[in-house]
Amino acid sequence: MIDSTTPLQATGPAETRAERRRLVESVGAQRRLLAARRPFELADGRRLNREAGARIRAQARHGKALQRIHEKRARSERSLTAQLNGLDGKRAERERRALAVLRRESIERSLRGTRLTASEVNGIGSGLARDLAAQGIRTAADFKRVSWGKAPDGRGGDVLYIHRTQGRKVHVNGIGEHRGRPLMEWRRAAVARAEARAPKELPPDERHRIEEIIENERGRLQADLAEVPKTAEAARAEAEQLHAERLATLARAEREAADEAALRRAGFDEMAERLLVLRAELAAHVDLYGDLGFRDRRARSRALRPVPAAPPVIPAPRAPEAEPESGSASGATADARPAPGVRASLGWLVPVAFFGVTAMLGAGETDATPLWCAVATRLVSLAVTAELLRLWIPRRNWRTADAMPGGTGFLASGAFLGLVAAGMFTDPLYAADSAPWGLAVVAAVLVVTGAVRRAGAGRTASG
Structure with a gap:
């Protein structure tokens, strides 16, 4: 390849044709090399588009992460606030259940203390009382109701069964409708007395214990509610850092690709300058020695065909977010961040x-x-x-x-x-x-x- 702008002076026709052929071949070779610029520029444009798409996808991923963080925070705050608002009702429910347990235990103790004797139930003598005791029925707490059913041996009519509180139902000979009704009336009276003597409200120590449980739970919920913004902010900071690292990685890859593209583009610019120099030398040689025949004109026409124009170098559209400035990872994403708010239900x-x-x-x-x-x-x-x-x-x-x-x-x-x-x-x-x-x-x-x-x-x- 000749860099000089002064054509060599040929001494004869053979040397002139050889010099003309060398210049034509040099122009053709340089033109073929320079023809690769258009595919390179198109590929570089696709690279810029890919880089812009990667930035947009990174921004979209970051926006979705921030939206998820915001929704999780809103859900947690709503749940904890609802639990805090429901503590008063929960305390009342605990007191109601504790009072119910206390009354049930008091009634059971009273019923266990009410013994079944001949003097307590009309029509029940000492013998029937012993028979009932033999079947496990000694107090008002040992049975709950009576019912009619077939006799145990299957013969005869219906008999009266006494349903024990724990265990199966039993039949005691001699206790039928006339003695079963007073027996149930005696038990209902015992239950009524036990319910009347049962406590109507919780003792102060039990009420204080429930109040301590509720206050401890209130403190825990308030602490959890206070931690929700901190947890959300930590997750947001982590998302911002991850986004900044991802953008830095993309920017580094973009700079490397841009530097390589700049080197290739500088090489093509140098080729274009060399092509201009060679064409000037060829024009000077033609002016000096004239036309050398049909083959020379055909070779020159092929070599001097215009090089395919390279597409204009237009930067591809970038994502709206730039790299963080002034040391802030969240400053660059402030404009691209979705507006706070929960999505439609x-x-x-x-x-x-x-x-x-x-x-x-x-x-x-x-x-x-x-x-x-x-x-x-x-x-x-x-x-x-x-x-x-x-x-x-x-x-x-x-x-x-x-x-x-x-x-x-x-x-x-x-x-x-x-x-x-x-x-x-x-x-x-x-x-x-x-x-x-x-x-x-x-x-x-x-x-x-x-x-x-x-x-x-x-x-x-x-x-």
């Missing part, structure tokens, strides 16, 4: 499913329902379904996460009651009643309220 799928089914099957239609009413209810249901999906789907995405607009619940409830009222108006069983009119009025109030709230929310958002 999955519970909105219930009205969506209801209105979707109504759009297909109708709202309680009968044979007497007019065609225009059936079509109208289906169209209204389809419109409400489409509107709810239009509002709900973007609010589930982490980029546009937000609660449903104010008043949407009122509008959906009003539409639901309106469909029910329309079905009742066309049903002969309800058309003459006041129920359809009441539902229609409530539906209209809900729709107006929802529209007012939606309008107020829209003005607040625009303001």
